[in-house]
Amino acid sequence: MEVPIYSYDVVIVGAGLAGCAAAREIKKAGKNVVVLTKLHPLRSHSGAAQGGVNAALSEEDDVELHMFDTVKGSDYLADQNAVELMCSKAPETIRWIEHMGAAFSRREDGRIAQRPFGGQSKPRACFAKDRTGLTLLQTIYEQAHREGVEFWDEWYVADILYKDGKAYGVVAFNLRNMEPAIFNAKAVMFATGGYARAFKINSNAHANTGDGLSIFARHGLPLEDMEFVQFHPSGLAGSGILISEAARGEGGKLFNKNGERFMEKYAPEKMELAPRDVVARAIMNEIREGRGVGPDGMAVYLDLTHLGEEKIMERLPELRDLAITFLGQDMVKEPIMITVTAHYSMGGIPVDIDGHVKKSPTELTEGLYAAGECACVSVHGANRLGANSLLEALFFGRHVGESIVKDLEKGISCEIAHPEEAKNMLKEIEFVLTNNGNETSAQLRQELQDTMFENCGVFRTEESLLKQKEILKDLRERFKNIRIDDKSKTFNTDLQEAIELGHMLDYATFIVEGAIARKESRGAHFREDYPQRDDENFLKHTYAYMDKEGNISLEYGEVVLGKFEPQERKY
Numbered sequence: 414m415e416v417p418i419y420s421y422d423v424v425i426v427g428a429g430l431a432g433c434a435a436a437r438e439i440k441k442a443g444k445n446v447v448v449l450t451k452l453h454p455l456r457s458h459s460g461a462a463q464g465g466v467n468a469a470l471s472e473e474d475d476v477e478l479h480m481f482d483t484v485k486g487s488d489y490l491a492d493q494n495a496v497e498l499m500c501s502k503a504p505e506t507i508r509w510i511e512h513m514g515a516a517f518s519r520r521e522d523g524r525i526a527q528r529p530f531g532g533q534s535k536p537r538a539c540f541a542k543d544r545t546g547l548t549l550l551q552t553i554y555e556q557a558h559r560e561g562v563e564f565w566d567e568w569y570v571a572d573i574l575y576k577d578g579k580a581y582g583v584v585a586f587n588l589r590n591m592e593p594a595i596f597n598a599k600a601v602m603f604a605t606g607g608y609a610r611a612f613k614i615n616s617n618a619h620a621n622t623g624d625g626l627s628i629f630a631r632h633g634l635p636l637e638d639m640e641f642v643q644f645h646p647s648g649l650a651g652s653g654i655l656i657s658e659a660a661r662g663e664g665g666k667l668f669n670k671n672g673e674r675f676m677e678k679y680a681p682e683k684m685e686l687a688p689r690d691v692v693a694r695a696i697m698n699e700i701r702e703g704r705g706v707g708p709d710g711m712a713v714y715l716d717l718t719h720l721g722e723e724k725i726m727e728r729l730p731e732l733r734d735l736a737i738t739f740l741g742q743d744m745v746k747e748p749i750m751i752t753v754t755a756h757y758s759m760g761g762i763p764v765d766i767d768g769h770v771k772k773s774p775t776e777l778t779e780g781l782y783a784a785g786e787c788a789c790v791s792v793h794g795a796n797r798l799g800a801n802s803l804l805e806a807l808f809f810g811r812h813v814g815e816s817i818v819k820d821l822e823k824g825i826s827c828e829i830a831h832p833e834e835a836k837n838m839l840k841e842i843e844f845v846l847t848n849n850g851n852e853t854s855a856q857l858r859q860e861l862q863d864t865m866f867e868n869c870g871v872f873r874t875e876e877s878l879l880k881q882k883e884i885l886k887d888l889r890e891r892f893k894n895i896r897i898d899d900k901s902k903t904f905n906t907d908l909q910e911a912i913e914l915g916h917m918l919d920y921a922t923f924i925v926e927g928a929i930a931r932k933e934s935r936g937a938h939f940r941e942d943y944p945q946r947d948d949e950n951f952l953k954h955t956y957a958y959m960d961k962e963g964n965i966s967l968e969y970g971e972v973v974l975g976k977f978e979p980q981e982r983k984y
């Protein structure tokens with residue numbers, strides 16, 4: 414098959430906030446850049462973000478406090494140099510996107526309004542009603558277009574060109590007709606977003622299948638801190654569709670079936686606005702002890718009725734619609750039923766603060782970059798605070814774009830790509846199309862999601878994790894027996910889903926292996942058999958590598974500490 418080769422200075426994979434922000438900066442600097450995305454850019458998950466984006470803007474707040482809250486929220490695992498960079502640039506980042514046209518909600522005096530979010534000492538989340546992500550994404554996408562960035566929508570990237578520590582392009586196919594192509598480039602940036610789809614109840618878009626992570630891992634590159642998966646306290650009961658923390662920020666209260674405002678027991682000071690890990694565990698505990706609500710007792714109530722219709726319609730209109738559509742409950746009139754939902758992934762592709770991908774805790778690759786949720790620069794450590802991730806995607810997207818321009822100006826050599834280098838991808842497609850087994854993607858995915866939620870969820874033990882390790886081994890074996898019905902070449906979603914499932918099985922293994930080895934509880938990773946944080950042995954980042962047989966080996970890297978000394982975390 415003929416494989417065309419296109420040449421660029423930079424190829425970016427992913428058109429969410431991080432990808433678009435980087436592309437705009439790179440194009441503005443006069444470099445030749447293409448953005449490849451499996452979705453239309455405006456369908457990227459960034460557009461689903463509701464609640465807000467943090468910056469210490471107001472007179473009562475300051476950057477140092479934002480840094481402290483972030484480090485404490487991370488259970489001291491965040492790298493403090495990265496936190497300092499992001500928090501100190503946050504006000505400028507908000508002004509930058511605002512000047513490009515993002516219409517934030519306003520205070521009476523005309524300044525940008527800010528709402529409280531979990532674990533933050535001050536109201537710090539700037540917002541556009543409850544559609545913050547969409548507002549930001551539309552703005553940055555428009556501006557990237559205005560600069561003339563080339564977007565290739567509905568192109569699926571399946572592999573990187575990577576040799577001897579150096580990247581020089583990607584291999585992709587067109588989802589419309591399955592035509593393959595190679596994109597040869599001096600710099601390759603991944604901005605492929607989150608991957609909570611490995612869990613049964615999750616808040617993520619269908620596309621959040623962690624492709625980028627597995628693509629790297631299959632080349633022997635490490636993934637960092639994968640055991641830290643954030644469970645958000647408020648997904649709609651049953652589906653897990655997100656009800657933003659903005660609901661609690663605006664004053665929402667949580668009740669169990671006995672009408673008790675149970676957060677009094679778990680976080681008497683911060684109550685519903687404790688960080689997500691704390692609230693999620695409190696909810697699961699109420700449910701486990703039989704105080705849940707709903708037909709299966711698997712939910713609790715979130716009450717917003719005291720806010721009144723006017724405030725709900727002004728601040729949370731989208732959330733009200735979601736609860737009516739998917740649950741038949743109107744938050745203006747009654748409490749709605751919520752439950753914990755897998756939401757965000759703190760771990761990912763390890764990068765330094767300028768976005769260079771690491772090939773070990775202390776060595777960098779060349780020509781390879783990552784930013785946004787797929788990356789782990791470790792601003793969130795073991796637990797992310799709400800509204801810090803839109804900030805991460807926007808700020809680091811832009812910053813890594815600038816860093817690529819600097820590297821290009823210093824000079825990056827580029828290996829010439831050859832058509833045969835599409836062979837891994839073509840083999841993968843051929844396998845899925847022609848394999849004649851008896852397993853379906855839908856069945857394997859369902860089993861993966863059910864068991865990950867059950868055995869590697871909010872509460873974990875050695876026993877549940879070892880069981881999950883065996884289940885994953887079995888699922889990976891069964892994947893070899895997969896069969897799809899659609900053999901066509903036009904928008905073959907069966908094929909795409911099977912390839913995505915392969916990625917999910919790979920990165921889920923990293924989550925489980927990291928969690929088995931981390932014999933402590935920190936942030937979102939809670940081991941019932943090791944309920945305490947153990948700084949002596951585990952104040953360190955996990956780096957995990959996959960070999961050709963799919964076995965994982967681990968090593969550890971240092972945490973960049975700074976002015977905030979680790980302390981006990983109380984709210």
Ligand SMILES: Cc1cc2nc3c(=O)[nH]c(=O)nc-3n(C[C@H](O)[C@H](O)[C@H](O)COP(=O)(O)OP(=O)(O)OC[C@H]3O[C@@H](n4cnc5c(N)ncnc54)[C@H](O)[C@@H]3O)c2cc1C
Binds near residue numbers: 450568
């Ligand atoms: C429901 C919800 C609400 C949220 N609310 C907030 C909030 O209020 N505040 C906050 O700070 N954070 C929030 N978050 C988190 C935040 O939205 C994300 O972390 C952030 O937007 C991620 O941006 P990104 O650019 O890294 O990735 P994304 O926006 O997810 O974009 C990923 C891109 O990668 C592309 N891609 C992936 N794989 C491939 C492939 N194989 N080939 C080609 N393209 C590929 C996709 O097409 C897409 O364009 C929320 C998340 C969810 C799910």
